[in-house]
Amino acid sequence: MSGDAPALLKDILGPRALETIADAGSKAAPRFDRGVFLDAASGGLDALSIMERVRHIADALHLALPGVYTARLDVLRAIAPRLTHGFQAIAITEYVARHGLEHFDASMEALADLTRFGSAEFAIRPFLAADTPRALAAMTRWTNSDDEHVRRLASEGARPRLPWAARVPALKADPTLAAPILEPLKADPSLYVRKSVANHLNDIAKDRPDWLLARLAGWPQDDTRTAWIVRHALRTLIKQGDPRALALIGVGHGAAVSVRDFAVVPATVRLGDRIAIGAEILSDSSDNQRLVVDYRIHYARAGGKTAPKVFKLKSFELAAGDTAALRISQTIRDFTTRRHHPGRHEVELIVNGQTVATGAFDLLSN
Structure with missing residues (x-):
């Protein structure tokens, strides 16, 4: 079989990246020890994952940077603009994380x-x-920054369930502690920031849904930017069919609709095949309806158990007496977060939080 193997994420911080960081360090500070950095950073690199490489490079910088800690921060500031990839800069910030707690401010x-x-x-x-x-006090001040990256850091850095990141005990115990950060960002002009705020709120939804719903109910949605955040912040609760979450985005629980020709095809697949899910939604109402349509797959697990997962299909307005054709497909393949097992996989079509049709496909063993 010919063709190149797909690049690994960890290779973003490979030998070429180390050379880039070393060159940037040498240009930023004549006393930066390029050789020491490359020797330390290269050692054992192959066996490390991407985040392990971030920490490994940070420790190598500790050996190569000149001067006292506060002077080293100035060198890092001079290095950063010379880097060529965001993960190289993440390794630079990791140096601060690993060696800067005694110089908090x-x-x-x-x-x-x-x-x-x-x-x-x-x-x-x-x-x-x-x-x-x-830390939260400083991050709250950052919400007034003119720089969208700094405002986004205030929200993203304090997320209770930030992926790949160490958990913060206080935020785990009370994920609402960062509310003073989120409040001034609820209508931020930057989509980059708004996405972070929505993701942060969605984290809170998983632990404190009542708090989240009460807070968002008080946010005026006449601003389109705030309305966007609210919709995306509620996505987990909407997938769960929470009537209060649906009401906040102007959707009733359930809908006056009929379903025709719901199908999951093919009925039998193997790993790597695609399934298609399709249906026609017919309005049974004399009024226009706003619909949120999802589908839930009950993945087969060992021992006859199943693990349900909800996927977004479409959100739209259905005119009175109108019909909408819906179709979506996905490949049945393994991920690091989801492994497939042979067996029957039930599929539900969900409209405004209620199941309106069911089907299934069988996954055969390869």
Whole structure:
């Protein structure tokens, strides 16, 4: 079989990236020890994952950077603009995370400066864990920054369930602690920031849904930017068919519709095949209806158990007496977060939180 193997994520921080960081360090500070950095950073690199490489490079920088810590922060500020990939800059911010806690305020200021080159969302977690009120106070001030990267760091860095990041005990115990950060960002002009705010709120939905629904009910949605955040923040609860979440986006629980020709094809597949899900939705109402249509697959598991997962299909307005044809397809393949097992997979079509049709497909063993 010919063709190149797909690139691995960890290779973003491979030998070429190390050379780039070394060159940037040498240009930023004549006393930067390029050789020491490359020797330390290269050693054992092949066996490390992407985030392990981030930490490994940060420790190599510790050996190569000249001067005292506060002077090293200035060198990092000079290195960052010379880098060529965001993950290289994340390795730079990780140096601050691993070696800057004793210089709390200077380190926080440095992270705000460095985040525009590669998000400092991971690097800020040790500071939140070490002194949550102090870190959150600084991050709340960042919400007034003219730089969207800094405003986004305020929200993203404090997410209770930030992927790939260390958990912060205080935020795990009370995920609403960052509310003073989210409030001033609820109509942020930057989509980059709004996505982070919505993701942060969606994190909270998984632990404190009542709090989230009460807070969002008080947000005026006459601003399209706020309305966008609310819709995306509620996505987990909407997938669960929560009537309160549906009401907040102007959707009733359930709908006056009929379903025709619901089908999941083919009926039998193997790993790597595609399934198609299709149906016609017919309005039974004399009024227009706003519909949120999802589908749920009950994935077969060992021992006869199943694991349901909801997927978005479409949100739209259905005119009185009208009909809409819906169709979506997906490949049945393994992910690091989901492994498939042979067996029957039930499929539900969900409209406004209620199941309106069911089908199934059988996954055969390869």
